[in-house]
């Protein structure tokens with residue numbers, strides 16, 4: 494690993510100097526053409542490193558291998574999800590993203606409210622609406638011979654799914670996408686805060702209406718949800734509404750972008766999946782492994798030694814899931830997409846906080862691939878164009894011009 498050593502004033506005394514990695518994480522992951530390969534350069538170094546600018550320029554631990562990342566996901570006693578400074582700070586309201594920012598044993602109380610609505614059987618009910626959304630979006634550019642996949646499909650698609658899931662009118666799409674764009678991309682933090690508050694204001698209004706008259710089983714389940722034998726309070730319910738909003742947008746949008754770019758540059762795989770749609774579930778597993786987009790994090794709960802490394806209470810620990818899923822000690826040729834490999838990946842996390850939306854997300858991905866392969870032959874990147882991407886907490890494409898036929 495190229496490890497120029499850190500300027501000492503940014504270093505806690507407890508960090509061994511050989512573990513210090515003095516880079517801006519976001520700049521490092523943006524070097525080169527492929528962020529998954531750029532970040533994988535960290536596999537050349539130790540499994541636990543101290544990044545001087547690991548998360549939005551904040552210092553913290555970065556775990557770089559499958560085994561240590563899994564361990565941190567599972568060991569909630571040392572690695573807490575109750576980390577400060579997330580959405581509550583932005584909103585100035587005591588909303589915890591619920592259940593994602595709550596540790597066991599309390600976590601279980603909240604999670605069990607959501608679980609029944611996201612089982613494979615429950616998700617089957619969304620199949621047709623999701624397919625319909627997909628077809629409607631495709632119909633808008635189908636006869637044009639080209640599209641810009643990110644703006645015209647990847648961004649609106651999960652937003653429509655969210656509106657349907659929450660039984661909100663679809664004509665709110667433009668409004669929601671405007672807020673979402675500001676929340677995710679505005680360089681001015683005040684604009685991001687204003688967008689988070691606007692979303693909060695709308696969700697609050699919707700939640701109050703649902704409390705008076707719930708219109709779907711999921712919404713009824715949330716507004717009548719019990720924790721510790723009492724009804725959830727206002728902020729707990731809002732946290733749950735908010736987490737369903739943030740959980741399924743950026744993640745789905747980003748993953749389907751990488752999948753479509755992969756298909757557009759691998760015509761033989763397109764053809765194979767077109768001719769053998771029964772291979773789609775295993776292809777989705779392998780795409781999920783190879784294009785794992787999430788970097789999540791935890792806070793150390795007490796001073797302790799993790800794999801020989803002294804960690805201190807309050808240290809931030811970054812878990813770049815793509816480093817687990819492309820770990821060369823676990824996967825041969827990890828940068829190659831091989832739909833025959835049956836990966837035991839952790840794209841959706843693992844342990845107590847594993848993604849509640851995993852079945853829905855995989856369905857969405859499968860339907861998108863299915864519908865695109867059915868609608869278009871020979872999908873490819875528009876000649877003369879170059880896709881653009883961003884890194885940060887989620888790796889995603891910003892621009893993916895496609896053509897077909």
Ligand code: HEM
Pocket residue numbers: 574591592593594604736737740741742744745748786787789790814840841842843845846847848849850851853854
């Ligand atoms: C490709 C799509 C998706 C990916 C890659 C993804 C990934 C993840 C990951 C890695 C976690 C664990 C985070 C942590 O432990 O810190 C998680 C949790 C979660 N996801 Fe997803 N997710 C996706 C789609 C969705 C969808 C569609 C929904 C909404 C229905 C959703 C809702 C949630 C929720 C509520 C949690 C928190 C679960 C808990 O704390 O118990 N996700 N997701």
